[in-house]
Amino acid sequence: MSTLIEVKNLKKYFRSPRGTVHAVDNVSFNIEEGKTLGLVGESGCGKSTLGRTIIHLLDPTDGQIFYRGEDVTHPDKAKLSELRHEMQIIFQDPYSSLNPRKTLKETIEEPLILSGKFTAPGALEAESTRIMDLVGIEKRLRMSYPHELDGGRRQRVGIARALALNPKLVVCDEPVSALDVSIQAQILNLLMDLQDEYKLTYLFVTHNLSVVRHISHNIVVMYLGQIVEMCPTDELFEHQYHPYSKALLSAVPTVDIHNQKERIIMKGEITSPIDPKPECRFAQRCPYACERCLHEIPLREIRPGHFVACDRCEEINGLE
């Protein structure tokens, strides 16, 4: 398995009237080709910004992005155009991610027209029909406008547009969180089928841990712009070592009424990532915080393949 995308010490800062927002701060990870990396965190933790920075919808402030081993942090125009064909994004809100004045056909055909590959008579039509088939949109809907469709179908159109250029990496930014449960399952299954068929690599950004468990191979947990824990999916659901991951997992409501787990209720709320102090960003809410937490905490490998950013990790979890 080869590494498709690698991110090294990536930073994305925004200026705001109140100071510099450290939306993504020193993040490193990689994704193997054909795998799914789940990026989990609460609102404002920088997960969407990270996803958009990787596919160059935003320019990174610092750090490096490698695509198939090649440094693509600051691509020139030609390279960027090439990358756009390799990396795509599916948005959260199927209501605002489709141009309300374009029919489905126009939306799906636009990337094909721009690619300039489908100039033969009928080729465009054939290709767009193929893609609509692929994502399960009935052909009779091609002249419909987004507002005439339900959320699930709209999200299928978003997926169709993303897949039209045959990308290798797809950033899925909360693709199912606006959908009802029964429709959500349809879309998740579709995404998994497409991955199998086209060896797609997903960066799956979400706040929903149940969905992430279902779809990802590896998981990154983010808190205020930094990675706090990173490991294979099953490993995380068996042992969470970071106090934040523990609290996050325990907070997810479960339908098993006989096994309601003990919730770890955290103090306070997520603080803002504006000019953060050089200390563990979770310390203010952490039940285990002490003076040792008041400096930068690097991510370290606790067990093979399991990285945690906590100084007191061994103590808390009784590890040696």
Added chain:
Amino acid sequence: MENEKNNKLLEIKDLEVRYRSGGRSVHAVNGVSLSVDRGEILGLVGETGAGKTTIAKSILRILPDHAIQSVSGEIIFDGEDLLKAKNNRMTAIRGYKISMIFQDPMTALNPIMPVNKQIAEGIALHMGVSKREAIERANKMLETVGISSDRGGEYPHQFSGGMKQRVVIAMALACRPDLLLADEPTTALDVTIQAQVLELIANLQKELHTAMILITHDLGVVAGVCDKVAVVYAGEILESGTKEEIFDHPKHPYTKGLFGALPDLSKKVSRLSPIDGLPPDPTNLPPGCPFAPRCPKATDECRQGAIALEALNPDHLCRCIHIDE
């Protein structure tokens, strides 16, 4: 007298609500019957557009007048039919006997009024106490929901999302209502904040012995909080019963489908089993069972006449003719 005989606080019988929309009539609620006992939490579960919020709003009679075509049935609250009550009687009930929490805490608060004044407003109106007394009580209420009373004089924008929802809860519970209608109270919040707020609601409910209808699309939230569950689909209750009955022995194909479609944190399945198709168009409902077009078990019989809600046992009602299979 009647109240002493039974413990029933709210009983809805055959509620039907129709909206007018673009010349067509929208069948939003179609013959819903349910009851809530004192101190009990009923979970109303269903997907977008199932009619959950309409049911809650008709209890408070706050449906938008201009869009309503007809409302029929009975909503008996504490022995009184709210659908027949006079308007000034409703004003006295709203916020005092029954109050409601909405999904979005950001829009539920007046941005230009300190939060303790907003809470005090309701107290002064319904409890007939002086302004100063009302503010004092409001500050006490803030303490109850975990906000220091020092912050009472602050404005909504000075609070975070979770804190605002706490203020909204304080406002709803300020007059110690008998019934609280909570419409997706945690949907707009992050998971860890949701956990805080749900715990708060559960504790307060126990403390004040308030009955509650919790409207949600999240079966996990229901599992954690409710005593009884009603599954709503296309304006009808398809299955209802105690939480144990519904979660341990779901009978209706739709309820089963919902559980199957849900990715679960505690176990990994290779593939989810979604429910095929889409909910029916409320302006053009199919005759017979509304779920029939999506149901794997549907037969011709399902598509013909209306199907009755039958009791499988005293704690479990289900609207399906194929349960035995």
Added chain:
Amino acid sequence: MMSDKKKMSAGAEELHESLQPGSFKYIWRHLSHDSGAVVGMLCIAAILIICVLSPYIFKYDYSKISMIDKNALPSKEHWFGCDELGRDIMVRVFYGARYTLSIGVLSTAISASVGVALGSIAGYFGGRFDSILMRALDILQAFPQLVLATLVSAVLGPGLDKCIIALAISGIPGFARMMRANILNVRGQEYIEAAKSIDCSTARIITKHVIPNAISPIIVSVCMGIASSGLNASALSFLGLGVQPPEPEWGAMLSSARNLIRQYPHMAIFPGLFIMITVISLNLIGDSLRDALDPKLKD
């Protein structure tokens, strides 16, 4: 059987395609099905036709003074009566429509095109140009539109062309602001990001995705703008700053009738009535146009 079905669906599709929201045919169909808009269009059309044909159908000249008919009340001979110089009011009203309407159309066209261009640039690119432009517009908007127009035409002097320029300048801030706000709103939508991600050029994003979604409120307010600047033109003439006598602009007619309004109210009523009809008609058309341009309201 199969081919029949196919044919039918193909037919349906064709119909669908030709009636795309935004297409001229579609807008026309919507307008012609809206009774308000139909009334509005009929009124405007009637005024236009009579005003073009007025030299041929009326036997009086708009400037011909006749002392016998001085202050004449409406009669068989003079349907709308005559003014203080004995000129036929009906002829003057229809002749005057040329001035009022052309001032409205021209000044609105100028202010809309300048405003839209400025607003688009400011909205899409932002930065320093945006802040400078917005401050400049703030200054212009510190005055009510009519006061600003009065000010400009007081500087430029009276006359038809100056009146148009004055009204055009005073209308720019409104259009620029509206366009900027629309662009800012559209620019933040996810479909713009999506367009970027499929390698759309900036020019294509602006022309295909941003402007089509930002322009429809402008088209509507152009319609309303014609009405209001016609009204302002009347106000300017009323103040003696617009079209000069003996040219029968509606506002000028009102202005000269005001001294006699107690004794001879018909002199003010008829021009006033036509100002009202025109404004209402244009507003009705504008309202209906707004609905026609919104694909969400497609039935």
